[in-house]
Amino acid sequence: LGATPAENVRWATQQSRTMEPEIKRHAVVLVDITATRHEDVVDGGLYAYALWGRTDIRRVAIRRDAWVLAGNSEERARTPVPIADLAELRLLGMVIGWL
Numbered sequence: 001l002g003a004t005p006a007e008n009v010r011w012a013t014q015q016s017r018t019m020e021p022e023i024k025r026h027a028v029v030l031v032d033i034t035a036t037r038h039e040d041v042v043d044g045g046l047y048a049y050a051l052w053g054r055t056d057i058r059r060v061a062i063r064r065d066a067w068v069l070a071g072n073s074e075e076r077a078r079t080p081v082p083i084a085d086l087a088e089l090r091l092l093g094m095v096i097g098w099l
Helices: 083-088
Strands: 009-013 028-032 046-051 054-062 066-070 078-082 089-098
Touching (some): 066 083
Antiparallel strands (some): 028 089, 046 089, 054 066, 066 078
């Protein structure tokens, strides 16, 4: 868990193949639930999120006019979220590990 206190860690399962081969589908993912504020997002960090009611895990790339939710490879889907729509992006926490 590193520097994250155990009481701030939750587990989930990765339901999509978006982050393969790094994180396999159905892997147990450990999430730091204190990392939920947009202003604290680390560019390139891996986050659990909900966007328009759908949850997933992806890397967050911060760009000037949008944030991009990206899978593990160029072939995987990239979802741009315009700055005007960032209120729709609910961060559930930063991924800190997986099994």
